[in-house]
Amino acid sequence: MADRRLLDAAAPLPDAGPPRDDMPQGSVSEYVDSLKASPRLGSQVVYHRVLSGRDPEFGEPVRPWPRAVGNLLAERSIPALYAHQVRATDMVRAGRHVVVATPTASGKTLVYNLPVLERFLQDPDARALYMFPLKALAQDQLKAFNELTAGWPKDARPRAAIYDGDVSDYARRKIRENPPHALLTNPEMLHLALLPHHEKWSTFLAGLSFVVVDEVHTYRGVMGSHMAQVFRRLNRVAARFGAAPTFIFCSATVANPGELAQKLTGHEVETITESGAPQGKRHFVFLDPLEGAAHAAIMLLKSALARNLRTIVYCQSRKLTELVSLWAQDKAGPYKDRISAYRAGFLPEERREVEARMSTGELLAVISTSALELGIDIGALDLCILVGYPGTIMSTLQRGGRVGRSLKESAVVLVAQEDALDQYFMRHPEDFFERPPEAAVLNPHNEVILARHLDCAAAELPLTEGEPWLDISEVRQVMTAMEYDGRLLRSKEGDRIHSRRKQPHREVDLRGAGASYRIEALPQGASVGLVDEHRAFRETHPGAVYLHRGKTFLVKDLDLGSHTVTVTPARVDYYTRVRGSKSTEILEVHEYGSVWGTRIFRGRLRVTETITGYEKRKVRGGTLMTIVPLDLPPLVFETEGVWIEIPMEVQRQAEDKFFHFMGGIHALEHAMIGILPLIVMTDRNDLGGISTPMHPQVGLPAVFVYDAAPGGVGLTRQAYEKADDLMARTMDVVASCPCDLGCPSCVHSPKCGSGNRPIDKAAALFLLGALRDAPAPDIGPQCLPQLPDKKEETPTDGIAVTAHIPNAELRYGVLDVETQLSAQEVGGWRNARDMRVSCCVLYDSETNDYTAYREDELPAMFDRLQALDLIIGFNILRFDYSVLGPYAGALDLHSLPTLDMLQEVRRRLGYRLSLDALGAATLGAQKTADGLQALAWWKEGRIDEIIEYCTKDVELTRDLYLHGREHGYLLFTNKAKQTVRLPVEW
CATH class of the missing domain: 1.10.10 (Arc Repressor Mutant, subunit A)
Structure with missing residues (x-):
């Protein structure tokens, strides 16, 4: 067990002796100096920078606060607000939408709490909606709100309450009936509980004055595209009750907070990014370990504990979190009770206990996934250890901002893993401090x-x-x-x-795109959660190992029909990774230009991905155990992407030097995707890529990078805008990696469907050099790829339909069949061919007459049917043709040009409507009888009445067809008793 040996071998840096409760806290500077001088780790420190602190900057509001609010600040020993707090609250009090993007611990909570309390003093009916992405944040902010108002008289104090999945049904009902002044909730509850049931929230929504959106930078990518629509829906519903709330956004430091907030709501938003909060001196240390990131992090943590430094360790995965936590539980000795893990899978009360113990100082260290990145109050910390680069500069600064509050000295240690971005910053540490934070990207029009x-x-x-x-x-x-x-x-x-x-809401997963699949755990069928269709094929295929909230499951079945995934709890020593193939079709070109010596395009793509099997790999070491084949239908989706051409001359040069050309463009694709998160705020899992030695539409080799979410979320738009930077960074990553043949730090991808084969790092480097040195390409419409033909569309009564002019000379017929026997008499509807014909009625548009045919006259009717350009019926394909089949001889009725109106209705609606319902709503006409009555007439020999009834049905069907052809819709009454249009095209 290699990992266990690492744990046993882990030794601290020179420390300050055994821990004692009365031991004074060690110096952060001394800790950093000891690290740099350590025989074990000192040589692995590749960079150290000290960021100087800054003094606070205060301000005065344009309008003084009411005395009650001023007293709140005085009771908390706050003589004045920071400058950014004053500017933000002035704007909010003036009714302007605001986003405040300042570092952690800069006092953003007061930015929204103070205006909310002031409005309550002015209007007791005013309400505020507080949105938090995590339940723990809501708990933390509820505590802060109540502490802020604790000094007010109880009967004059505004109420605040949490409304989330942990609240009992009884408590939720009480909250709806008597809503608090501040309702703290999360995106899912707003989407599933408030908006669909807005009539039950009328009191709250009528008084809605503020919407507070904390940690708004988390609403990006797919989640952000969903939230852009949720906020627009909230605005619609609020307007229904006469409310137009002011939005207050709080964010970590991102490049485009104003643009992000504007895309989320459609409102113009004032932006505040300059912080007036104080900050102490902060050390940044970059460490590139020789023996693995977990090993190094354990040594760093042991040394920090020995110095009584309050520490937070961030791990990139649950596996690493568990590894470091294992040492905390089994090897920490005297530190055991002063260190704890914090991760998904903990019960709410367990998480709150950890937060409270950390805040009071009872805990000396906590090991966490990204769950503690956001602004949960766990008190003042001294040291932050990052086990792996968090993926963005924004997240790195956000996590590092948890330490050194006020003017206290602190340190952040970034321990690199073998990922491309980690190694990039180990080789270019200055770039981390020189480049601005990334832009948060979303697509409100996905x-x-x-x-x-x-x-x-x-x-x-x-x-x-x-x-x-x-x-x-x-x-x-x-x-x-x-x-x-x-x-x-x-x-x-x-x-x-x-x-x-x-109520379609439950089929929408705010954290996924496309259709949702429900995950159910055996044996009780308990719901484990939802997964979107795109992820379902990759992560919940039969045989997959699926992780949820710290628990491991094996996937037993993926039911595509019912959109259900069945899993069972399991303990396995392996993980799974899919294998497959991909192809792409270019649908539209939005932009094109040049980058280095080639052409680059941005546009709309159709990606077809086929999962062919999956690998089983050992958790320890990643050894391949076996490959299991899968038989799944292709996954087809449209998205946005960019692509570059590889000129034929560059390909020829590479092949003349005996480079593996396919391996080179494959490696180039992986390297581009690996480094793109340096430019765009994303994870490589949010991106996809395809490299092809000859793309049929391009006519050249091409490398594609696309948004992995159906519809696209805007990630590759920035890749196109910063294409030169992307190419330069890609070349630098490949060239500066010390490996010989390629590795995860440069050209290998952990999610490659072909197992990183073929890969040729040297070929990729040659291709990049050749593209950089190639002459500028020709640019013009003649260079555009060949696109598929588009169907012209024309509006009809506001409905887009495929352009079609009904031919006045079209000879059509309308057919209906009545039977001698019922379904019950022949053993069910599947035996319709045994029901026998009592009569048929056929309308012929050429003669404008109705002709009745009895059982012995059917051959004449078949001759007439074959002369028609179109045969129309209602359930004609599944019923009428089945009944007529035994009489038709060699004639295949289903080969005739047929319009089945019932089938068309069902295709559009997803459920059936009766001819009677359509006739009543559309024409004010109804059937004169029904099939059971016609069967009774047959037994009584009343054939003329059957013919008359059948003729009326044919007339009704004909009139519905003509109405739909002329107007482009039929009418029906839905379950809500509303008469609505059903678009048709025939």
Whole structure:
């Protein structure tokens, strides 16, 4: 057990002796000096920088605070607010939307609490919605809110309450009936509980004055694209009750906080980024360990504990968290009771206990995943150890900001892993401090996500013409397509749009894109959670090892029909990784230009991914155990991407020097994806790539990088804008890596579907050099790839349909069949061929007459059917043709040009409607009888009455067809008793 040997061998730096409760705290500077002088780790320190502290900067508000609010500040020994707090609260009090993006521990809580309390003093009916991405943050802020107002008289004190999944059903009902002044919740509860049931929240929504969105930088990528729609839905529902709340955003340091907040809400947002809070001297140490990041982190932690330094250790994975925690439990000796893990899988009460013990100083160290990156109060800390680069400069600064509050000296130690970004900063540490934080990216018009929220919005309140949201061209386009598909239904009058379902919300996973799959654990079938379709194929295929909240499951079944994943608890010593193949089709080109000596494009792609099997690899060491084949349908989705061409001359040069060309472009693709998070705030798992030696539309070799989320979230847009930087960084990563053949630090990818084969690092480096030195390429429309043909579309009554002009000379017929026997008499509907014909009626548009055919006259009818250009019926394919089949001889009825109106209705709506229901709503006409009555007439020999009834059905079907052909829709009454349009195209 190599990891266990590492634990046993771990030894501290020169320390300050055994721990004692009365032992004075060691100096952070002395700790850093000891690390640099350590025989074990000193030579592995590649960089040390000291950031000087700064003094506080205070300000005065434009309008003095009410005496009650001023007293709150005085009771907390706050003589004045920091300058950024004053500027932000002045704007909020003036009704402006604000985003405050300042470092951790800069007092952002007061920015929103003070205006909320002031508004409460002015208007006791005012309400505020506080949004937090984590439950622990809500608990922390509830405590802060209550402590702030504790000195006010109880009957005059504003109430605050948490509304999340940990709250009992009884408590939730009480909160709805008597809502607090400040409601603390999370995105899922807003989406699933408040918005769909807004009528139950009328008191709260009518008084909604503020929406506080904490840690807004977490709402990026797929999650951000979802939240952009959730906030727009919130604005719609609030307006329904006469409210127009002011948004207050708080963020870590990102490059574009104002743009992020604007995309999330559609509002203009004032931006505040300059902090007036004080900061002490801070050491940054970069360490590139020889024996592994976990080993080095354990030694650093032991030395910190010996010096009584309060420490937080951030691990990049649960596995590393558990490894360091194992030492904390088994090897810490006298430190055992003063150190704790903190990760997903802990019960809420367990997490709160850790937070409280850390805040009071009872705990000396905590080992955490990213769960403690956000602003949960765990008191003042001295040292932050990062086991692996967190993926972004923003996250690194956010985690490092947990230490050294006020003017206290602190240190951040970044312990590198073998990832490309980790090693990049080990080789270029200055670049970390010189480059600005990344921009947070989201796409508020991702059509996949937008469609799901338009469905939710229409179920909450009917969409109406003239809404500002619907005036946006991208939204209008998606809404029109949804109408055409029958997912949204226009009212009879045409001015209101409804969802076809009462409550579609539970099918929308805010952290995924596309359709959702429900994960159920055997044997009870308890719900484990949701996974979006794109991730389901990769992470929950049969045989996959699936992790959820610290527990391990084996996937037993992936049911594509019911969108259900069945798992069972398991303890295994291996993990799984999929293998597969991908192809891409270019659908649109949005931009094109040049980068180095080649052309670069940005556009819309259709990616087809086929999962062919999966690997089983040992947890310890990653040894390949076996490869298991899978038979899954291709996963096809549209997204945004960028691609570069590889000129034929560059390919020829590489092959002349006997480089493996495919291995070179494959390595180039991996390297680009690995370094792109240096430029865009993302994870490499949010990106995909394809390298092809000859793309049929491009006519050249090409390397594609695309957003891995269906619809795209805007990541590769920035890649296109910073293409020169991306190419330069990619070349530097490959060239400066000391490995010979390629490794995870440069050109290997942990999620490569072909197992990183073929890979040729030297070929990638040659290709990059050749592209850099190649002459500038020709740019122009003649260089565009060949795109697929588009169908022209034309609006009909506000509904987009494929352009089609009905031919006035089209000869069509309308057919209906009545039977002698019932389904019950022949053993069920599957035996319809045995029900025998009592009569058929056929309408012929050429003669404009109705002809009845009895059982012995059917050959004449078949001759007439074959002369028609189109045969129309209602359930004709599954029923009428089945009944007629035994009489048709060699004629294949299903080969005739047929329009089955029932099938078309079901295809658009997802469920069936009766001919009677469509006739009543559309034409005010109904059937004159039913099939059971016709069967009774047959037994009584009343064939003329059957013919008359059948003729009326044919007439009704014909009139519905003509109405749909002329107007582009039929009408029906939905379950909410609303008469709505069903778009049709025939």
